[in-house]
Amino acid sequence: xxxxxEIVREFLVESYENLDQLDRDLVALEESPGSRPLLSSIFRTxxxxxxxxxxxxxxxxxxxxxxxxxxxxxxxxxxxxxxQPTTDVLLRLTDVVREILAAIEADGTEGxxxxxxxxEAVEAVRDGRTTVAEEPVVVAEPVAxxVAEPVAxxxxAPAPSIIVERSAAAPVVPAQPxxxxxxxxxxxxxxxxxxxxxxxxxxxELLDALMRQVGELVLARNQISRLSSGTDDVDLARSAQRxxxxxxxxxxxxxxxxxxxxEHVWSKMPxxxxxxxxACGREVQxxxxxxxxxLDRSLLEAVKDPLTHLVRNAVDHGxxxxxxxxxxxxxxxxxxxxxxxxxxxxxxVEVADDGRGIDPERVAAKAVEKGLRTADQVAxxxxxxxxxxxxxxxxSTAEAVTNVSGRGVGMDVVRTxxxxxxxxxxxxxxxxxxxxxxxxxxxTLAIMPALTVECSGDLYAVPQxxxxxxxxxxxxxxxxxxEYVHAAPVYRLxxxxxxxxxxxxxxxVEDGPAEGSSVIAVVQADHQRxxxxxxxxxxxxxxxxxxxxxxxxxxxxxxxxxxxxDGRVALILDVQAIARRALxxxxxxxxAEAARRAQEAATRxxxxxxxLVVGIGGGRRVAMPLxxxxxxxxxxxxxxxxxxxxxxxxxxxxxxxxxxxxxxLGGYGxxxxxxxxxxxxxxxxxxxxxxxxxxVDIVDDDVTRHSDIEDHGLVGSTVLGERVTELLDVRTAILxxxxxxxxxxxxxxxxxxxxxxxxxxxxxxxxxx
Amino acid sequence: xxxxxxxxLDGSLYGIDVVRVQEAxxxxxxxxxxxxxxxxxxxxxxxxxxxxxxDLRTRLGLSGRADLTExxxxxxxxxxxxxxxxxxxxxxxxxxxxxxxxxxxDTLDAALRQxxxxxxxxxxxxxLVLDVDQAAAA
Numbered sequence: 001x002x003x004x005x006e007i008v009r010e011f012l013v014e015s016y017e018n019l020d021q022l023d024r025d026l027v028a029l030e031e032s033p034g035s036r037p038l039l040s041s042i043f044r045t046x047x048x049x050x051x052x053x054x055x056x057x058x059x060x061x062x063x064x065x066x067x068x069x070x071x072x073x074x075x076x077x078x079x080x081x082x083x084q085p086t087t088d089v090l091l092r093l094t095d096v097v098r099e100i101l102a103a104i105e106a107d108g109t110e111g112x113x114x115x116x117x118x119x120e121a122v123e124a125v126r127d128g129r130t131t132v133a134e135e136p137v138v139v140a141e142p143v144a145x146x147v148a149e150p151v152a153x154x155x156x157a158p159a160p161s162i163i164v165e166r167s168a169a170a171p172v173v174p175a176q177p178x179x180x181x182x183x184x185x186x187x188x189x190x191x192x193x194x195x196x197x198x199x200x201x202x203x204x205e206l207l208d209a210l211m212r213q214v215g216e217l218v219l220a221r222n223q224i225s226r227l228s229s230g231t232d233d234v235d236l237a238r239s240a241q242r243x244x245x246x247x248x249x250x251x252x253x254x255x256x257x258x259x260x261x262x263e264h265v266w267s268k269m270p271x272x273x274x275x276x277x278x279a280c281g282r283e284v285q286x287x288x289x290x291x292x293x294x295l296d297r298s299l300l301e302a303v304k305d306p307l308t309h310l311v312r313n314a315v316d317h318g319x320x321x322x323x324x325x326x327x328x329x330x331x332x333x334x335x336x337x338x339x340x341x342x343x344x345x346x347x348x349v350e351v352a353d354d355g356r357g358i359d360p361e362r363v364a365a366k367a368v369e370k371g372l373r374t375a376d377q378v379a380x381x382x383x384x385x386x387x388x389x390x391x392x393x394x395x396s397t398a399e400a401v402t403n404v405s406g407r408g409v410g411m412d413v414v415r416t417x418x419x420x421x422x423x424x425x426x427x428x429x430x431x432x433x434x435x436x437x438x439x440x441x442x443x444t445l446a447i448m449p450a451l452t453v454e455c456s457g458d459l460y461a462v463p464q465x466x467x468x469x470x471x472x473x474x475x476x477x478x479x480x481x482x483e484y485v486h487a488a489p490v491y492r493l494x495x496x497x498x499x500x501x502x503x504x505x506x507x508x509v510e511d512g513p514a515e516g517s518s519v520i521a522v523v524q525a526d527h528q529r530x531x532x533x534x535x536x537x538x539x540x541x542x543x544x545x546x547x548x549x550x551x552x553x554x555x556x557x558x559x560x561x562x563x564x565x566d567g568r569v570a571l572i573l574d575v576q577a578i579a580r581r582a583l584x585x586x587x588x589x590x591x592a593e594a595a596r597r598a599q600e601a602a603t604r605x606x607x608x609x610x611x612l613v614v615g616i617g618g619g620r621r622v623a624m625p626l627x628x629x630x631x632x633x634x635x636x637x638x639x640x641x642x643x644x645x646x647x648x649x650x651x652x653x654x655x656x657x658x659x660x661x662x663x664x665l666g667g668y669g670x671x672x673x674x675x676x677x678x679x680x681x682x683x684x685x686x687x688x689x690x691x692x693x694x695x696v697d698i699v700d701d702d703v704t705r706h707s708d709i710e711d712h713g714l715v716g717s718t719v720l721g722e723r724v725t726e727l728l729d730v731r732t733a734i735l736x737x738x739x740x741x742x743x744x745x746x747x748x749x750x751x752x753x754x755x756x757x758x759x760x761x762x763x764x765x766x767x768x769x
Numbered sequence: 770x771x772x773x774x775x776x777x778l779d780g781s782l783y784g785i786d787v788v789r790v791q792e793a794x795x796x797x798x799x800x801x802x803x804x805x806x807x808x809x810x811x812x813x814x815x816x817x818x819x820x821x822x823x824d825l826r827t828r829l830g831l832s833g834r835a836d837l838t839e840x841x842x843x844x845x846x847x848x849x850x851x852x853x854x855x856x857x858x859x860x861x862x863x864x865x866x867x868x869x870x871x872x873x874x875d876t877l878d879a880a881l882r883q884x885x886x887x888x889x890x891x892x893x894x895x896x897l898v899l900d901v902d903q904a905a906a907a
Contacts, residue, residue: 216817458801507803546819549850551906555804561812561819569800569812569819 005108011052012105013199018045019094019101026090033082042090043072049097060115061100067122068093074126089125093118204297207258214247214254215447215544221247222541222565251447251542255296262340262349263291265304269311273336276315283322283333284315290340295347299441302421303349306414310351310437311336318355318435328432330354346423346465347443352436358429360386367392387427391415419576422448422463422559450543450562452570453521454536455503456510459570461543461562462521466575468529470537471520482533491520491531498522501582502533503573507557525579532578541565545572557581611701611727613720614679614692616662623720624728626698630682633689634675646737649678649689656680659737660691665714665726681734688737771867773889775860775896776843779831782860782896784889789901791844791851793859810855815844822853823905829884845901852905863896865889870898 022045029038050065068090074080096118103111221243228240266288277284295303319325319334326332339350364378367389378386393412411425418425423441442448442465450461451470471493473481482489482500489500500520504510520531543562552558559574611623633651640647640658647658658678678689699720715729734741773784774793799811799822810824822842826834834840834857842853872887884903889896 219817458803509801509803548819549821549852552802552805552809552821555802557804558802561800563814563817563819567814568798569814571800571802571812 008056008104008108011056012101015049015052015097015101018048019098021045022094023091026087026094029082030084030087034078036076039072039076043069043076046072058100058104058110060110060113061097061104064093064096064100064115064118067119071122071126080126086125089118089121093122202257207254207297210254211258214251217247218251218447218542219544219563219565223567226565255443255447258296258298259294260297260300261292261294262300262347265300265307266291266338268308269338272308272311273315276312280316281321282315282319284319285333285335287335287337288339289337293340293342293347295441296443299421299423299443302417303423303439303441306417306425306439307338307349307351309414310439311338314351314353314355314435314437318353318357320356324356328356343440347441349439349441350436351439352434354434357431357433357435358387358390358427359431360429363387363389387429390427391425419574422465424576447542447544449540450572451521451540452538452543452564453503453519453532453534454538455507455534458509459538459564459568460503460534461564461570461572462523462532462575463559463572464540466523466525468522468524471522471531473518473520489533493522493531498529498531500531500533501578503578504533506578506582523575523579525576528579530579530582532573532575543570543572610698611720612679612698613696613725614661614677615694615696616665617693618662620662620665621696621720621723621725622661622665622692622714622728623699623701623718623725624679624730628681628730629679630687631680632695633678633680635678635689637674637676640676651680651687651689654687656687656689657738658689658691659733661728661733662691662693664690664733664736665728681730683741686738686741688734688741690733690737770864772862772864773896773898774843774862776841776856777858777860778825778829778856782891782894783825783856784863784896784898785843785845785854785901786898787862789845789847791846793841793843796840796842796855813842813853815851815853818851820844820851820853822855824855825904826855826857828904829881830878845905847902847905854904863891865891865896 022042025038025042025045029035029042032038046065046068050062050069053059053061053065071080071086071090075082075086080086096113096115099113100110100115103109103113224240224243228237231237269288270286273284273286276282314336319336320328322332325334335354337350337352339348339352341348360383363386364373367373367386368375368378372392373389378389390411391414393410411427415425418439418441421441423439425437425439427435427437429435449464451464451467452459452461454460471491473491482491484490485497489502490497491500492498498520519534519537521534521537522529522531541564543564545560546562548558548560556577557574558571559577560572562570562572564570610626612626612629613621613623616622635649635651640649642648643655647660648655649658650656656678658676676691677693677695678691679695680687680689697720701718701720714726716727717724718727719725731742772787774787774790775782775784776793777783797813797815799813801811802809808823808827810822810827813820813822824840826832838857840855840857841859843856843859844851844853846852869889869891870887871890873882873885877885884900886898886900889898
């Protein structure tokens with residue numbers, strides 16, 4: 001069995017299941033011939049076996065299945081109706097398939113099972129010589145066949161003689177190999193059953209429910225352990241210990257049932273990478289190692305999106321196009337490797353590429369540009385810390401918005417998702433040689449070891465994953481205590497200064513009992529190590545994580561809650577969040593301020609707006625809000641007439657005043673050709689046309705990225721499609737064509753909406769009210 | 770006809786639609802949640818389940834209760850999850866018809882108008898009907 005390949009094993013398990021179903025279906029089909037669902041089910045089963053056996057190079061199995069399939073096609077298409085001989089031959093076929101499967105399970109080969117006879121029988125049924133073929137199967141007596149066939153098939157004159165031979169051979173041949181297998185290898189029968197019987201399909205919900213129950217059991221166990229430790233009752237202590245052991249094993253067992261190899265998530269990656277590489281014009285080779293590393297299913301689900309995001313990101317931004325790679329002295333084909341392995345009670349998943357790497361300087365520049373950090377702040381930190389900026393909300397290094405990534409859904413989402421399941425994500429990058437994203441994910445979510453600590457009379461749980469060590473501070477001895485760098489408390493831990501964070505201060509609760517004795521829990525968050533100052537450490541226990549309501553989760557200090565052995569509820573501290581809260585206080589305030597301002601700007605005006613980009617000659621590009629454009633028209637230059645020095649054109653039965661945008665904006669005004677391209681604006685029954693040189697594109701414009709450089713007829717500029725584009729003050733331009741355009745009040749509210757996108761129209765707002 | 774689970778807060782009678790109420794019971798030991806909004810009275814262990822507790826007095830802008838009186842908990846279902854509301858005393862389940870109902874007066878504070886759907890005019894006084902979802906949203 002050991003040498004049987006994993007794929008083959010799965011094929012066997014599945015096929016056994018399917019064959020059992022097939023037996024039932026065939027029998028049921030006899031009762032209700034012509035039932036299409038049943039026929040389809042049978043057809044699918046045989047078809048699957050045929051396909052898989054062909055793939056696994058089990059030639060004989062494939063031939064048998066193929067013969068069966070041919071017969072079933074006739075049945076399915078209604079060219080033949082189900083009768084007993086057909087059922088018989090199909091059941092016989094099923095048996096032969098089973099024999100072959102048994103042989104495969106025994107030694108990985110199809111063994112000595114002969115398939116010719118059954119195939120002949122199937123063919124015979126298909127050829128309409130049914131009654132004959134059926135007979136020997138039932139009676140297994142050649143003589144009977146001889147007697148039966150002339151009677152049954154008198155019409156087909158030449159057929160009987162052939163049939164005799166076949167029917168004589170039929171019962172003998174399949175019986176021979178079948179008998180020895182059953183006879184001399186009884187353990188094979190056991191093995192045959194084992195694959196099918198030792199694995200069952202279980203509803204995931206049932207497993208989840210089981211896991212919850214085990215969680216409760218662990219809690220009850222903790223309670224009993226606590227009770228028993230306080231008594232002298234030997235029996236109770238012994239029982240408690242036993243319960244402890246059993247609960248532990250049960251927990252482990254149930255946990256195992258929920259484990260799935262990470263391959264389940266990876267299986268999609270080759271396709272994603274292939275498609276993406278094609279879309280981005282990259283050559284990418286995907287390497288995956290450690291796909292059999294197992295993770296809790298719920299965690300697997302949770303890391304699916306972050307992983308996909310990282311992979312997409314690596315292909316799109318990490319790996320360079322082939323020509324760039326060759327120029328940099330690398331192989332034209334980039335390597336993207338996915339690696340998973342166990343380390344320190346966690347699963348580590350790496351997404352590594354050998355691409356261009358991330359330039360910390362560029363990251364810093366970007367952060368400053370986006371107002372997430374100030375120039376002084378980025379100058380002060382190391383390269384590794386600069387890379388951490390990638391995880392800030394609102395950060396995206398993509399220079400252009402592409403189809404693939406760079407739409408603002410950045411690494412902050414990846415980090416949020418990974419941290420939501422108690423994991424961490426970090427990045428290493430060397431410019432020119434590649435980037436490694438590393439996800440650390442706990443093995444399981446539901447139950448985790450934690451340290452319970454006391455702070456101002458309340459109990460909190462610190463996940464053991466974050467904990468490095470404990471340092472007891474003895475208040476009595478001087479010189480071993482806390483020192484201060486200005487206002488920041490630090491502790492000398494083996495000669496190094498460890499920044500201290502008082503839990504009571506972070507949580508904003510009053511300080512606990514005086515400095516008498518306290519404990520430093522040295523914890524690790526992201527790249528920072530710091531000491532969490534608590535009043536007392538109680539013990540370590542396995543805690544069951546209970547989800548917190550979204551309201552409390554949004555506070556950003558707690559990862560969840562748990563019920564302790566004594567029935568009290570304790571909050572589980574989110575060490576990462578606390579670190580962010582306490583350590584980089586100043587930096588965070590700055591970024592929070594920036595985020596708040598961006599948010600405000602976003603609520604004032606829609607952050608994205610569709611704009612029409614036009615050329616006005618001389619290489620200048622002008623953007624105008626698309627929402628206010630009614631139509632785009634081509635007008636013959638010859639049709640332009642002059643009314644009081646203004647250009648107009650007859651348009652849909654009215655007079656359309658025109659303004660040449662290049663002249664309005666002080667351009668060169670080079671002569672246009674035969675045809676004029678006109679952008680038509682309409683409002684309250686009036687229309688004006690703006691003459692432009694060319695229509696370039698319609699794009700999304702990020703309103704928050706506008707610069708405020710104003711000029712006559714412009715409200716600012718922005719970068720669209722990597723070119724500086726001027727933003728047209730539509731009002732000024734329109735007034736140049738028709739100075740009375742805005743005098744009429746809009747007649748309907750949609751027209752108002754139409755113009756609401758235009759910046760700066762105090763009178764318009766007045767008209768609306 | 771509608772049925773309300775009634776309770777008192779600072780001398781006034783309030784009611785919650787009976788179908789929303791899971792149970793009413795004595796208050797449990799609460800674990801406070803630092804940094805949470807003031808209306809969050811803490812977390813309780815309800816038969817192994819961690820349940821958020823909202824102090825209705827704070828929520829309704831009433832004065833804090835005297836420490837000596839032990840509050841009661843009304844556990845209601847909000848979005849399929851239990852939330853416990855702290856009240857002074859639990860009263861009867863009353864059945865009232867739509868005829869006695871009237872919307873909140875215009876003079877009611879805007880913040881409270883979201884919480885109080887209206888009042889049933891009972892013989893003994895007014896029964897103020899609470900919007901459970903609003904009340905539980907701290």
